[in-house]
Amino acid sequence: MQLLAVPMASSGGGGITLLLPLILIVGMIWFMSRTQKKQRQRQADTVAQLQPGTKVITTSGLVGIVEETDDDYVTLEISEGVLVQVVKAAVGRVIPDEDPAEEPAAGEAATDADEPATAEKVDVPDAGGEKTDGKVQDTPKLPPTHTEN
Template identity: 80%
Template sequence: MQLLAVPMASSGGGGITLLLPLILIVGMIWFMSRTQKKQRQRQADTVAALAPGSKVITTSGLVGIVEETDGEYVTLEISEGVLVQVVKAAIGRVIPDDDAADDEATDSADEATDSADAGEESTDASKVDVPDTGRDKADGKVQDTPKLPPTHTEN
């Protein structure tokens, strides 16, 4: 008996199909390393911008005000008269000043009120129809809300 070798059919583009997954893997690694590099740069910028009086949150969740910065360490005041020294790398983020946050909150609240007032007709406070909540007595006094029984007993 004699066996004959029969050539197998090939797809013709074997080299490209093997390189495509390799190229995708290298691209994903490059993209992830680039993202991490940007995060490290943002962290370094945050730490470099620390100045006394800045309110910060550490990576462990400790909130404090920067009192002084050294080469590696930052001294935080976490409560009145309580100072803690942490490594600069432990600073997670800087909280913006309360004045700026309050101004933005006030501005957005004013805009919401203005837009709500623009859509309504001017009404007098005495003409506002308030639905009956079922809490009024016949003589017009507001009834106390019922108190719930205690959830535990003391021995």
């Protein structure tokens, strides 16, 4: 038995087939680093706009109002008289203030486009239930458990 070394046939364009995956990997790394850079910039802008009275949510889900800012820390009031000091980087997002001009005042009538200011009382007839002490008692509507012969 005799073994012969036969060279493999080239598929042609071997340089491009090796270069294409490398280009895709470099493109993905560039795109991901660009996305992370935008997120870091957005976080830096959020931290830069912190002022006393701003309502924020931390990355751990703590909601509070900024009482004081320092170089590295933010003091949040999370409840009446309860102050917590967190790192500025822990501030996830700022909650926008509700605009009182958008909502009608309590004494004003609502416009046609808005919901009615007060719900009208609707008379709902009871569903055949018996009244006991002014309360409606529903009769149970259970399927029969057995049949009588």
